[in-house]
Amino acid sequence: MIEAKSRAWWRATLALCLGSLLVFINLYAPQPLLPGLKEAYGVSTLGVSLIMSISTLSLAFSLLVFGPLSDAIGRESIMRITLLLSGLCSLALAFAPNFEMLLALRLLQGFMLGGLPAVAIAWMGDEFDKPALLSAVGLYIGANSLGGIGGRIVGGSMADIGGPAAAFLTVGVLTLFGSLLFWRLLPNSRAFTPTPFQFSTALRDLVGHLRSPVLLAAYALGGINFLIFINQYSYITFRLADAPYQLAASSLGLVFLTYLSGTVGSTLSGRFAGKLSPARCMMLGIVILMLGTLVTLAESLALIILGLTINAFGFFLAHSLASSWVGRYAQGARGSASALYLVFYYVGASLGGFWLEPFWRWAGWQGVAWGSWILLSVTLAIAFGLWRFEPRRL
CATH class of the missing domain: 1.20.1250.20 (MFS general substrate transporter like domains)
Structure with missing residues (x-):
């Protein structure tokens, strides 16, 4: 080794x-x-x-x-x-x-x-x-x-x-x-x-994870949060490329430096969870993401960047704890349980445009914010349900 x-x-x-x-x-x-x-x-x-x-x-x-x-x-x-x-x-x-x-x-x-x-x-x-x-x-x-x-x-x-x-x-x-x-x-x-691949065993493990309400809730929370977070960045490029900002592609690339606050959020997640519990920290991360979205409604470019920075911190705080929740509560076959979390995570990202596009057409970035808050309210409710579950497992 x-x-x-x-x-x-x-x-x-x-x-x-x-x-x-x-x-x-x-x-x-x-x-x-x-x-x-x-x-x-x-x-x-x-x-x-x-x-x-x-x-x-x-x-x-x-x-x-x-x-x-x-x-x-x-x-x-x-x-x-x-x-x-x-x-x-x-x-x-x-x-x-x-x-x-x-x-x-x-x-x-x-x-x-x-x-x-x-x-x-x-x-x-x-x-x-x-x-x-x-x-x-x-x-x-x-x-x-x-x-x-x-x-x-x-x-x-x-x-x-x-x-x-x-x-x-x-x-x-x-x-x-x-x-x-x-x-x-x-x-x-x-x-x-090497171990021979057994389709029946792999399928049984995946179905077992999907039948667990506690795991399914974490999968949904991670996938929906990422659906909103990553696609907000796509639509913000359209907003900032247009008047009055008219940012060039190189400047739009620099906007993604706001991701760095997410590194801080994921790093601090364990410390927060030790004081508040993992589910409460997921709720906190989602609320921070909702507040950051509110800040991005400002016309000032500096405030838009600040809002995106807040969003990244909140998202990665919730994401870190949702992914670790899966590892904690999976009953065996933890590798496939974690893989399913990533599947929901990336499928969520791929579906975000279909959800946010009607809101963008309706009211531009303000519509994107409303579309974001609707789904984030759902994940906040999921995190609340996980918090109610936590005391029974402590």
Whole structure:
């Protein structure tokens, strides 16, 4: 087993953090490009939002494929090959002849991008001892958020220079070089033992999780919250690209630096939960997200940025505790229970445009705020129900 802070630990952790960074750069690089792509292809806001939705949807379902598959054939080959193919998809996106081909490539890319997140932590569980695992997972999750921020900044900056094609080419080249480095750094498994995939067992575990009201509530809470949070960022790009702000793609990319407050929220979640209980902290995070949305209604760009910063803190506070709730209350097969949480999480993200688009057409950003508050009221009620459940399990 690889021990914490050893040379092998640093090498493996660096490889997995690099892989995570590349995955989320590819996933989120198109987000600040949406206003430009909308004009370039002559599609609606809902249509262009499918560029994000279709990739997160295919990523969600790929988690259910690559996780069980890795138990049978090994993990590092899945991570290496899917990361390389994701980079090739980004290069292909730069030459997409029409919007339909762009969506098809994003569908394929989203599926490939699920390969590494589906198995990375399982790989660490196989190869690292417990202290090494805990240290590495924290760094790995941090790389997730940095990749999301970096992808939007790189995408927006390169689009200002050479349009969306330049953004996709840059991300593709970075991913190919990063994939080669990842391939070289990641050690081959030494502790992995293949197990035959049994469909009936996997299906029984998934159905069991879905029949648990406590787990299903956490899945719904995480998915609906992410539906609102991530799609607010898509619609805010349309608002800020229009008058009176008229921000360029590079400036829209910088807006996503507000995500950094989410890192603080997730870091503090354990401390808050120790004082208030996990369910109360979920409620607190949702209320903060609702208040941040209220602040974004201001006309001042500074206040809009402040509101987004508040939103990120509240969302990641609730998200961290909802995901840990699943691990705490799952009755066996915790790996598939956590995978289901991520499926709901990314499916929620993919459906957000369909929910918020009518509100956007009705009243612009104010309509988006109302649409957000309606669903956040639902997740607040779910969190309240989990709080009522908590005392019976303490």
